[in-house]
Amino acid sequence: MQRGVIVSYETVRRWCAKCGQTYANGLRCRRPRPGDKWHLDEVFIKVSGESKYLWRAVDQDGNVLDILVQSRRDKTAARRFFRRLMKKTRSVPRVIVTDKLRSYGAAHREVMPSVEHRSHKGLNNRAENSHQPTR
Template identity: 40%
Template sequence: MKQSGQRPAWSPPGSAFAGFRFPAEVIVVAVRWYLRFNLSYRDVEELLVERSVAVDHVTVYRWVQRFMPLLADAARFARHSPGDRWFVDETYVQVNGVWRYVYRAVDQHGQVIDVLVSTRRDAAAARRFFQRALRILKVTPAEVVTDAAPVYPAVLDDLVPSAWHHVERYANNPIEADHSQLKHRLRPMRGLRTDRTAQVIIAGHAFMQNLRRGHYELGHYELGHEAPPALRVAAAFTELARAI
């Protein structure tokens, strides 16, 4: 990768990268590294400097916040339809020193259904989570597995009355185990500063998980040839960069 000159790099008309100093190639690599590996923004800054690209870590942060949602949205057309068995649970993270709840769900195939950062753990938050997931995915589960939190029965009876609501000890192990993947990724960070930042980063982690687990028809081919599994995430990001 080469550092751009003082003038903004050229981007196709309508490109999300238009007007940025650095080319799309550099921006997308920085965003991908941050989401894929256990790196801080300063780590990404250092890796880019080693490649003669002088970018401040604050700029990397801004790139992630701006482009991660765009890349994930562009990938929606290629996303596999989720399974009909959803495992739902809440975990928690610190945002600017305050605890926040994170609603997450996975299906029986390990696909992350959706995530939602909430200031509260109540019926209103559970309702927002399910409404968002149902609206975006346009799929109704046949079974929903939760813990014994009392808010779920009424919410599910209202939003997905046809689904079997399953509450049983150990039945929700898949999502509880999956929380550890998120916690492992958040550990190297220097803290989440705002709820919006937390939502973008946690959603980006889910997006990367789904890409790596093969839940998107992306990255299978590169320059007309089948891409090796180790390069499929990189190929997927390159493909998505062209779409935005």
């Protein structure tokens, strides 16, 4: 009971079923468009004592585009991350910036060969900095 109005769980469930998707679509439309330069990076994390990899994509403005936790760090994992990222943002970048992990290059040639790929040790510091709150 809030402000004299009694609402049951069933009423909330019906409202979500009726209006939830429309509300979510409106929020999605107002989300800022991602930039055309994406910085990608992965970091080791421990989940229940097991080592996992936290993959993160950030645009040139520092907005986090997507985060994915996977158990592998190979070409298949990178390909899955690229596809998920393009599907979620509904766009293709002009440039992707990564570290020197070879999986990025192999997946890049397969998934988005027309996109410029820059891999250098210090170029993806923007993605490295976004990992700091997680660490």
